[in-house]
Amino acid sequence: MLDPWGSSNPVEDEDYERIKREFGIDDINEGLRQKLLENRFFRRKIIFGHRDLELVFKAIEENQPWAVMSGIKPSGPYHLGTSTTALEIVEFQKMGGKVYYCIADIESWEDNGISYDKAEPNAIDNVADILAFGLDPSPKKTYVWRQSKEPIVKEICFKVSRLVTQNMLNAIYGEKTFGLYLAALIQVGDIVLPQVREGPQPTIVPVGIDQDPHIRLTRDLTRRYYKKFFLPGATYHYLLAGIDGSDKMAKRNPNSSFTFNENLDSIEKKVKEALTGGRKNKKEQQELGGEPQKCMIYKMLMYHFEENDEILADEFERCVKGELLCGEHKARCVDKVLKFMKNHQEKKGKLIDKARELLGID
Ligand code: SF4
Numbered sequence: 001m002l003d004p005w006g007s008s009n010p011v012e013d014e015d016y017e018r019i020k021r022e023f024g025i026d027d028i029n030e031g032l033r034q035k036l037l038e039n040r041f042f043r044r045k046i047i048f049g050h051r052d053l054e055l056v057f058k059a060i061e062e063n064q065p066w067a068v069m070s071g072i073k074p075s076g077p078y079h080l081g082t083s084t085t086a087l088e089i090v091e092f093q094k095m096g097g098k099v100y101y102c103i104a105d106i107e108s109w110e111d112n113g114i115s116y117d118k119a120e121p122n123a124i125d126n127v128a129d130i131l132a133f134g135l136d137p138s139p140k141k142t143y144v145w146r147q148s149k150e151p152i153v154k155e156i157c158f159k160v161s162r163l164v165t166q167n168m169l170n171a172i173y174g175e176k177t178f179g180l181y182l183a184a185l186i187q188v189g190d191i192v193l194p195q196v197r198e199g200p201q202p203t204i205v206p207v208g209i210d211q212d213p214h215i216r217l218t219r220d221l222t223r224r225y226y227k228k229f230f231l232p233g234a235t236y237h238y239l240l241a242g243i244d245g246s247d248k249m250a251k252r253n254p255n256s257s258f259t260f261n262e263n264l265d266s267i268e269k270k271v272k273e274a275l276t277g278g279r280k281n282k283k284e285q286q287e288l289g290g291e292p293q294k295c296m297i298y299k300m301l302m303y304h305f306e307e308n309d310e311i312l313a314d315e316f317e318r319c320v321k322g323e324l325l326c327g328e329h330k331a332r333c334v335d336k337v338l339k340f341m342k343n344h345q346e347k348k349g350k351l352i353d354k355a356r357e358l359l360g361i362d
Pocket of ligand 1: 276277278290291292295296297298315319320324325326327329330
């Protein structure tokens, strides 16, 4: 069972096909991918599946509005794993979608016991990060809210709740606290909010596959309660494992990732210690070639830090042929990561006031 709040139970590589088949997630076929080549997450096949993405293309072709909705639980700074979704929504905004971005502070209370007040600085920090990633904050292109302060999401939650039974939630999420069930219903409100505010329109929610239970619950309740609305769609990306070789990026294991607030020395150390797909020694690497598909250096570059597709493809090929050695490649990756982070942290520092304004915090 997929657990959207799970700190254990990671999704293994071999699980993806089964999960897609079991829950009816469509592949990104080549025709669709070709239309999406400007978006690097599709181009690089990091996003592998979707629900109802075609509706977005129809809206684009017919010059109709469409929404991209996402959010973050303000329980701490962005790290390498949680930032994937933020980068994806910036890409969708460039394609013409209006961004709806939720600060899930009710969920951070229910899941992590963080009060709304304590969540506030994290919320400001998270929004400043996404602005530094390139989000256009103009009101025509972006709407940001905190769950605890947004009456629409609570109202949707109350309305759809009369269609929900304990058995339903148990079947989707397994046995959880009532607070987490409530957070799931609040999240239905977040995902439906764009259509309540601005009328029926295709909505796409970029997620990691572990969040699919929320998408299924929302689609089911939208179908039954909001009959004139589009069923919210989704795109699914592969989850990044821990850079230290652990199963997943987790706060309880600081070496598994780094945050976008972290000092550069600490980031450098973690990247230098990241798991590679290299062989035991130079001789073996040259004879057998490396395994970039297992390598966290390669994945960090692919997801975040290498803009240029040709360089990425060339490094993949040279690694497989044994022409590229890990020490040399790691050093290049360290340079890129540090340059990106330095630039990001500088940009972000100047965006704190804008983040406060978007969140309505004085
Ligand atoms: S050469 Fe680069 S891509 Fe290949 S295994 Fe080593 S670090 Fe990874």
